[in-house]
Amino acid sequence: MAELILLREAIRNLVHDGDTVAMEGFTHLIPFAAAHEIIRQQKKDLTLVRMTPDVIYDQLIGMGCARRLIFSWGGNPGVGSLHRFRDAVENGWPHKLEIEEHSHAGLANAYVAGASNLPFAVMRGYAGSELAKHNPNIRNIICPFTGEQLIAVPSLRPDVAIIHAQKADRKGNVLLWGILGVQKEAVLAARRSIVTVEEVVDDLQASPNACILPGWVVSAVSEVPRGATPSYAHGYYGRDNRFYRMWDAISRSRESFLAWMQAQVLGVSDFSGYLRNQMAEEVKR
Amino acid sequence: MKATTTERMTIASSRRLKDGDVCFVGIGLPSTAANLARLTHARNVVLIYESGPIGAKPRVLPLSVGDGDLAETADTVVSTPEIFRYWLQARRIDVGFLGAAQIDRFANINTTVIGPYETPKTRLPGAGGAPEIASSAKRVLIILRHSLRAFVSKLDFVTSIGFGEGGDHRARLGLPGAGPQAVVTDLCSFEPDPESRELVVTSLQEGVTREKVAAATGWPVRFAQTLNTIEPPSEKELTVLRELQQRTMIAHGVAAGDAS
Numbered sequence: 001m002a003e004l005i006l007l008r009e010a011i012r013n014l015v016h017d018g019d020t021v022a023m024e025g026f027t028h029l030i031p032f033a034a035a036h037e038i039i040r041q042q043k044k045d046l047t048l049v050r051m052t053p054d055v056i057y058d059q060l061i062g063m064g065c066a067r068r069l070i071f072s073w074g075g076n077p078g079v080g081s082l083h084r085f086r087d088a089v090e091n092g093w094p095h096k097l098e099i100e101e102h103s104h105a106g107l108a109n110a111y112v113a114g115a116s117n118l119p120f121a122v123m124r125g126y127a128g129s130e131l132a133k134h135n136p137n138i139r140n141i142i143c144p145f146t147g148e149q150l151i152a153v154p155s156l157r158p159d160v161a162i163i164h165a166q167k168a169d170r171k172g173n174v175l176l177w178g179i180l181g182v183q184k185e186a187v188l189a190a191r192r193s194i195v196t197v198e199e200v201v202d203d204l205q206a207s208p209n210a211c212i213l214p215g216w217v218v219s220a221v222s223e224v225p226r227g228a229t230p231s232y233a234h235g236y237y238g239r240d241n242r243f244y245r246m247w248d249a250i251s252r253s254r255e256s257f258l259a260w261m262q263a264q265v266l267g268v269s270d271f272s273g274y275l276r277n278q279m280a281e282e283v284k285r
Numbered sequence: 286m287k288a289t290t291t292e293r294m295t296i297a298s299s300r301r302l303k304d305g306d307v308c309f310v311g312i313g314l315p316s317t318a319a320n321l322a323r324l325t326h327a328r329n330v331v332l333i334y335e336s337g338p339i340g341a342k343p344r345v346l347p348l349s350v351g352d353g354d355l356a357e358t359a360d361t362v363v364s365t366p367e368i369f370r371y372w373l374q375a376r377r378i379d380v381g382f383l384g385a386a387q388i389d390r391f392a393n394i395n396t397t398v399i400g401p402y403e404t405p406k407t408r409l410p411g412a413g414g415a416p417e418i419a420s421s422a423k424r425v426l427i428i429l430r431h432s433l434r435a436f437v438s439k440l441d442f443v444t445s446i447g448f449g450e451g452g453d454h455r456a457r458l459g460l461p462g463a464g465p466q467a468v469v470t471d472l473c474s475f476e477p478d479p480e481s482r483e484l485v486v487t488s489l490q491e492g493v494t495r496e497k498v499a500a501a502t503g504w505p506v507r508f509a510q511t512l513n514t515i516e517p518p519s520e521k522e523l524t525v526l527r528e529l530q531q532r533t534m535i536a537h538g539v540a541a542g543d544a545s
Contacts, residue, residue, distance in 0.1 A: 026336045027351025075410030078348030089408045105369040105417040112366045127420040128446030179336045179351045180364045241537050
């Protein structure tokens, strides 16, 4: 049964050094508040899993939290490169980053297999792509019924999945809507899970087919208003496209990145401090 | 109105979509061109984005592949695994519309690295949905800017297959789709040779010479025997494209179209 606790407690109790951590959200509902808390608690040697590493993993990688990255598209959406990700891969800064690279279809299938308690996923994919040459986790498999050659990828079974959603009720049942990505699969594939939500309400008022994660499959729920900023929460606030563009300049050099992280993440006690700072910057602009 | 080279490329590629096509859209230039088609000659084109929206009719161009406007205007929004499993893998996509960082003469594309994979000179974003879009869509349409850096004799990395080594390579790999049917650039359009599957220039953008295309292509480029000129953008196409981009600027504060 989900515990309704502070995000600080949830990260402290449920994320350990060396864990495999999947923080999902496809452009929408990206759990930035949780990532900032992981950075503040200086978690180390994490294997980070995410289809689109985005700015959230650029921050974690640049701050040295990650030993390994499993991913399928590592850019700054609508802007260009993720400079901290590139610096780690191209120059080994702040330390060497191992990568395991897939296509979106491969990782999406791997989450489904994990959520289904299967050892691997079967799919049609990676045909003619050199990804398979560099990733031993992309293998051929023969259909036992037809003899057809297909592709297998091992299931993803993260130690912890972390997502952001719009609402939870007081029992920890979680409701999300809009672009759903792979969040439900990530939570069901993981051993433990943390969900940050915009608000905790008495009644979710959800329709019968709504995307709901019952409280009994979630380890912890934390209320963090605007916790997906600078990504967006459908029905609550829009994507801060200007921030994504600004990130290009902030993250381009190691110095400006570290100065920004020091001031905006390490120098505040929680995400509300970050949001207050961002608001003040917005007024200055 | 005089069209820019990017507008000419966008408009020329948008015309390749037919009304009623089910199109799996990459973000950036493909998304701009596909939405232009939806607002001009292909009103009933069905746009599918890898984040989950099916039948998206965005009011402004999305900056990211998961923008909320895509969800709000879609016929339905499904999960990302469902998009790849029930819709793409199940062969419900007529056209996969892709961009690329590098392309070779058999329309294989690289979006992964420049330089060796283990020690890359430039780390690019990677595959995203492209490998399976390129292999599973019934046909593929590619749009990218023409330059020697992009049109190379040998890719640094094959991320997504076009025609592989050419000829019947796709068939030998058991791939169902017909592969890339057109590559549209700011200089010209290519189509694959029916036998060898090598890209052949079949039409030039207005005012562009063969020499200019040859100078921007990293292999000895072939031209079709009858070389056409791409119809210049009509007043209507340009107006609709510019209005769409204007709306996008106002909504996002930034332009959409190039970066992915």
